Amino acid sequence: MKKYKNNSLVVQGQLSDYERMKGESNYLRGTISDDLLDSLTNGFKGDNFYLIRFHGMYQQDDRDLRKERIEQKLEPKYTMMLRCRLPGGVITSKQWLKIYDFALNCTFYKSIRLTNRQTFQLHGILKNKLKNTHKMLNEVGLDSLATANDVNRNVICTSNPNETIIHHQIYEFSKKVSDLLLPKTNAYAEIWLDKKKIFKTYEEEPILTKFYLPRKFKISIVIPPYNDIDIHANDMSLVAIIDVHNTTILGFNLLLGGGLSFEHSNHATVPAISKDIGFIDYKNIFSVIQSVVTIQRDWGDRTNRKQAKTRYTIKRVGLQIFKKEIEKRANVFFEKSKPYHFISRGDRFGWLKGQDQLWYYTLFIPQGRIVNTIDLKLGECLQKIAQIHKGSFRITANQNIIISEISTENKINITKLLQKYNIDNSFSNVRKNSMACVSFPTCPLAMAEAERVLDNFVNKLELLLIKYNINHEYIVFRITGCPNGCARALLAEIALVGKSFGKYNLYLGGNKIGTRIPHLYLENLDENAIFKHLDKLIFLWSSERQTKEDFGDFVIRKKIVLEVIDSFNDFWKK
Template structure:
């Protein structure tokens, strides 16, 4: 449980005065997210989008990127960067049908530069390398499959996460239904998406955004539904969290937690990671009203002058948890009850077969880095297509970049397993350490990348495995995360060992998180190389193997042994 409460220091203004960030102008002038995107699609002089459209397309689920491996070469050739779009699908709770999977598999193979499907830790998938002529077709393809990319990026509520393989599997459908309802309720109301991408005619009415407002939110906003004891969605990385409370196997309501977030900015001590604060318990019928009230409070009180301090976590620190809670109660017309007891025991995916209470089987497949492609000797993409062609249940993408073949009947179990093993989707030699390691995409496609992450992780984990083998803890694991910049996509600041990219080949090393994801790690060393990190870990893992208490995780050990001080109040001591 999270014990963070308001302290007497809160006395900030409800609204931050000052010159608005330019993003506010862009949103105000966008004609409800239309801009001139439709016209820009026909500009053949560039492979990218011009002016404000570069940012506006994010509201439509896309980021403009280029291949940074060849950027210098193209500059030397007097060519513009090879622009291509990354598109992120909206997929509440990560659930999709086998038919939908086959549709996206086909598009990835035929219409993207890299041919891959990338599972993200936002419990959805991304396409990388969509050239401009294929941008409109990708949206139309998704629409034909019953999917869309609306509001998966920029200043809106993004894809809503939901625990994907809970211990009490009967709760999944109930919780997932609420994740879908929350997602739909908080979507933008503008018809810009339908007009631009789906060729739907403009309706002769005035656009309104009753929840998000005409200039949308001050910054990105993330929401989860989590079913204890699994914290697989890393709730403390999110602005708004609904913790499922059940009685006799039935969902009766949610504990509401607000204000988590991990992104920081190197060298800016006004930025910090923060765990979410408990507001209270609500019955199910209050869920959408509370979701709306939290979002509109952040809409009205969030900092629109400085985007680095615009997230909900900074609003709570400025105005205080008690004042924020009272405003949510007023707007939702409810009174929060006392938090109901809940406990987390883990957050990793349960790899392999798990049987549900309905006697159906769920097969969680470990996908390193979430990258689905046919590799030599491991044709992962072909294997999942083969499974999708016969599977009668659904697929669930997890917030740990893995994939669950869910709802498998006993009669179909052997054939699903045969296909998975034949295509390298099941590998019994994968260590617990590798299963509990994760990285963001970073190079070559992310424009914010400072250091490698996805391409760095596999070999780095191998080195860590060798260290753990040498010290007799090869069967153990440490929650290890690598992110190529400080924006938090790899969730390194909820890891036991977190690497945050600082420059090519150099990282800040953070220690002291815990296995269940409820404690922020502190920076232990700044701007160091892989070799230096491995030397430090060799020493620390050696100590852990010799000095740990029964069942003590690595992060807890580093705190108890005095190797690192815990972050108690991030607004005050994150950098101390």
């Protein structure tokens, strides 16, 4: 097994087996094509189980049926989840119609799942349908390359329709960033699109190398004053600095080292908010982005994946050393960060007229799931809208949809369709600011329910606010089935993180604008215990709060939980 060379900035030791797998994969090809021909199993074997993630897919099984199938000595009910690459979250009506038709007719769950990284997932695809899925995406100009595993993930950006002029520039910028950091291997086209193999004496990945990154890497781009993409949940965030006329991007403040995953009881793992490095003007930003990624590529821990994210690299080598290396590689010098502030991070629902004089309608999507139920034909309604809509859709980082660029004439027709399907955003602000990860039955990492219990948990939270006559307020509430951070729970005012089936750890003290990590309040609580404690806490908030004091700020001021200022020092303190 290879070991790192002697370098104080590089972790020494035995490489993790993931590094062996990547190095031996022939630039992400592995033997995936052979597994596709194997009809004896619906799954992928050996390294291919992990390699398909670089191509945007996860192998899953129905955990509701797992025990039963084991008892029957049957293979788990394997299906694939595919995640589309969609930088900036923009999708055309034509693309939407094709994807919806495929989801309805070719997936087990007959739904589209909107993610909090501004894209969509298709769950329940059989292995023998995978090539057709990729070809369908390719026909409409999409792909799923690099939406999982040790690469830069889907690039997200502010989608608020109030910023239509700047948004277009930021959206185009997000696509360029995504293209810059994409794997250059031809493996995706060869395996999934039947493109001709390119025979070379060797193949190159000039940025990523054949070992790719030590761990996943996430980038977000935000337009203040809206933090609708939760900048502190990302390895690298770019805060757009706009000119006084609000028409031109001058450059970006660079923030590094955010991330929310951790491991229960493992004090070496922490969630953390990102650190401000400084300002870079627009002309130098791409060289800076590439430098950050290559530094993490070279210095990130490849011996211990639990310490492999960018925040741990920065903690180990020091922020100033990391910053100086960026300046050296990019041949730039950072200026002092420009001032900015946030006023919100939720989506603005309903109709809004943009700077381009076109209309935008933000639609709340319960649990981010586009599906038809007896009570709500959401998928069918969006299908009808897409058939007449000449603009595009924007998927938000809060799992909602903005119907974008609507003419005044077409606004009338879309309004009629929304009315016909009784879709009017008539949900409480608590519900609109709540989020859950997928969890059971498809996620292999889930320890407790999340998406399937969100509705019930929010109902109870709404009743508590009504009980104490404070239902004109809302609390940012999020629940996740495990501590891997998929629902960004560790930036919520109230967060539940799955510990075991039916049991959660309760975290309190995040804030409305998403700039503070909540702290552990109590461990291993079931539903009844959770709401018994929340009943007392919300009563205290309603009776002892200062004027317009938010719940997260209240529990910090009253010392109900410790304020997390520096996660590496504060997160695990009792």
